[in-house]
Amino acid sequence: xxxxxxxxxxxxxxxxxxxxxxxxxxxxxxxxxxxxxxxxxxxxxxxxxxxxxxxxxxxxxxxxxxxxxxxxxxxxxxxxxxxxxxxxxxxxxxxxxxxxxxxxxxxxxxxxxxxxxxxxxxxxxxxxxxxxxxxxxxxxxxxxxxxxxxxxxxxxxxxxxxxxxxxxxxxxxxxxxxxxxxxxxxxxxxxxxxxxxxxxxxxxxxxxxxxxxxxxxxxxxxxxxxxxxxxxxxxxxxxxxxxxxxxxxxxxxxxxxxxxxxxxxxxxxxxxxxxxxxxxxxxxxxxxxxxxxxxxxxxxxxxxxxxxxxxxxxxxxxxxxxxxxxxxxxxxxxxxxxxxxxxxxxxxxxxxxxxxxxxxxxxxxxxxxxxxxxxxxxxxxxxxxxxxxxxxxxxxxxxxxxxxxxxxxxxxxxxxxxxxxxxxxxxxxxxxxxxxxxxxxxxxxxxxxxxxxxxxxxxxxxxxxxxxxxxxxxxxxxxxxxxxxxxxxxxxxxxxxxxxxxxxxxxxxxxxxxxxxxxxxxxxxxxxxxxxxxxxxxxxxxxxxxxxxxxxxx
Numbered sequence: 001x002x003x004x005x006x007x008x009x010x011x012x013x014x015x016x017x018x019x020x021x022x023x024x025x026x027x028x029x030x031x032x033x034x035x036x037x038x039x040x041x042x043x044x045x046x047x048x049x050x051x052x053x054x055x056x057x058x059x060x061x062x063x064x065x066x067x068x069x070x071x072x073x074x075x076x077x078x079x080x081x082x083x084x085x086x087x088x089x090x091x092x093x094x095x096x097x098x099x100x101x102x103x104x105x106x107x108x109x110x111x112x113x114x115x116x117x118x119x120x121x122x123x124x125x126x127x128x129x130x131x132x133x134x135x136x137x138x139x140x141x142x143x144x145x146x147x148x149x150x151x152x153x154x155x156x157x158x159x160x161x162x163x164x165x166x167x168x169x170x171x172x173x174x175x176x177x178x179x180x181x182x183x184x185x186x187x188x189x190x191x192x193x194x195x196x197x198x199x200x201x202x203x204x205x206x207x208x209x210x211x212x213x214x215x216x217x218x219x220x221x222x223x224x225x226x227x228x229x230x231x232x233x234x235x236x237x238x239x240x241x242x243x244x245x246x247x248x249x250x251x252x253x254x255x256x257x258x259x260x261x262x263x264x265x266x267x268x269x270x271x272x273x274x275x276x277x278x279x280x281x282x283x284x285x286x287x288x289x290x291x292x293x294x295x296x297x298x299x300x301x302x303x304x305x306x307x308x309x310x311x312x313x314x315x316x317x318x319x320x321x322x323x324x325x326x327x328x329x330x331x332x333x334x335x336x337x338x339x340x341x342x343x344x345x346x347x348x349x350x351x352x353x354x355x356x357x358x359x360x361x362x363x364x365x366x367x368x369x370x371x372x373x374x375x376x377x378x379x380x381x382x383x384x385x386x387x388x389x390x391x392x393x394x395x396x397x398x399x400x401x402x403x404x405x406x407x408x409x410x411x412x413x414x415x416x417x418x419x420x421x422x423x424x425x426x427x428x429x430x431x432x433x434x435x436x437x438x439x440x441x442x443x444x445x446x447x448x449x450x451x452x453x454x455x456x457x458x459x460x461x462x463x464x465x466x467x468x469x470x471x472x473x474x475x476x477x478x479x480x481x482x483x484x485x486x487x488x489x490x491x492x493x494x495x496x497x498x499x500x501x502x503x504x505x506x507x508x509x510x511x512x513x514x515x516x517x518x519x520x521x522x523x524x525x526x527x528x529x530x531x532x533x534x535x536x537x538x539x540x541x542x543x544x545x546x547x548x549x550x551x552x553x554x
Contacts, residue, residue: 050146056100176271184210198243391416411450444474464541
């Protein structure tokens with residue numbers, strides 16, 4: 001068995017180098033050949049393929065390139081101490097040995113073996129090994145070139161699975177699939193298509209011709225003309241004939257497949273039986289025409305009913321307005337009589353008078369609220385919009401209520417947004433809306449609580465909006481009640497349970513006022529006592545300011 005050191009000595013001897021060889025006359029030629037060999041070794045070391053020189057019959061590895069060492073995961077010196085059997089299956093090593101030991105083989109004898117490198121502590125690498133038998137100095141060697149075929153095997157597996165999925169899809173899809181020639185020969189068809197046309201199986205259908213399927217042969221001619229013009233057909237509906245002669249409707253979607261020279265190879269596409277759909281469509285058309293007739297009749301009736309409702313709504317608004325105005329006079333008289341009685345009645349009578357006074361004030365508040373809503377509904381609220389500074393308006397309202405907050409042992413704070421752009425609003429209506437929110441906050445916040453008021457700004461729908469935020473630390477509003485907050489005469493659980501006086505019209509008025517300003521209201525509350533509720537009134541910034549102000553960072 002030749003050791004790697006023996007091989008190096010033999011290689012020098014073959015080349016002709018040795019002691020005092022530089023004095024030989026043929027040294028330049030040998031030096032040139034040595035340089036060529038070194039260049040060749042450099043090429044081998046930079047090759048991506050693993051190259052081994054194996055001695056026969058021992059299968060001893062006596063030379064190897066760098067790529068082989070990397071694939072095996074060992075240093076070159078360690079590989080050169082091993083035999084081929086260490087890195088490939090024993091059967092492959094035996095096959096190599098048999099090829100190299102065959103004395104009938106010549107220098108051109110080679111073989112290709114698909115196997116794997118299997119280093120001890122690494123994952124096996126699939127390779128294709130080309131074995132070439134050579135003779136050097138009377139000894140037989142094998143040159144083994146191993147190429148990593150992991151990527152190829154992966155691609156082959158992907159292709160195999162892809163073909164398998166295609167065949168499963170082609171054969172299993174419930175829509176008929178086909179390939180046909182321009183002459184009508186059926187190249188391929190799936191079982192669904194054969195079943196659709198009444199054939200026993202795919203083979204029976206391939207023996208037929210497409211031209212036999214058309215009820216009107218002209219439809220086939222028209223279809224081919226469209227295919228040649230556009231290359232693709234979608235939503236082509238045509239009548240076809242089954243093997244038993246029955247007629248049915250199909251929906252055809254297909255395309256042309258060309259060869260490299262632009263000639264038509266075949267047509268491929270799908271057919272869907274739409275006979276039942278066509279029947280249903282015809283019935284639906286009948287029903288549609290009937291419904292359209294009924295809708296026209298009902299529309300005329302609804303227009304008449306809507307006109308009557310508009311008239312009744314106007315009458316209702318007038319009635320509420322008139323009644324509210326008529327009730328103002330007796331309310332004024334009642335308050336006057338209460339004032340006069342208060343000067344003459346004794347203690348117990350004074351208690352009855354106090355109850356009468358509260359109920360009168362409540363009735364007056366309801367009437368005033370109804371009048372406000374009536375004016376808003378009829379657009380008679382005295383709309384006078386001007387450019388308003390929300391910080392100034394809100395600050396004044398807070399200042400006017402500081403004494404009330406101290407009396408009720410509440411903390412009232414205000415924080416204005418710096419540089420808040422003006423809004424276009426009616427100051428009287430806006431103050432009325434803000435007063436409702438502040439009154440509710442005062443009524444539902446227990447002593448020791450806090451009410452926080454602030455102004456802010458945001459951008460929405462490409463516009464700037466200024467907002468007034470009112471937060472309290474009261475009982476909060478349940479999610480169920482939040483859905484009904486702005487309904488007229490609705491009072492939430494907190495109001496009913498506290499016994500706090502109220503009409504259920506305040507928030508309805510606020511909503512009407514804010515909508516008249518083309519704004520909106522936000523309500524936030526977890527419904528947890530102590531965490532309170534937050535209302536935000538959003539109003540559009542004045543148009544002129546919209547064009548000047550940069551977009552804020554929300």
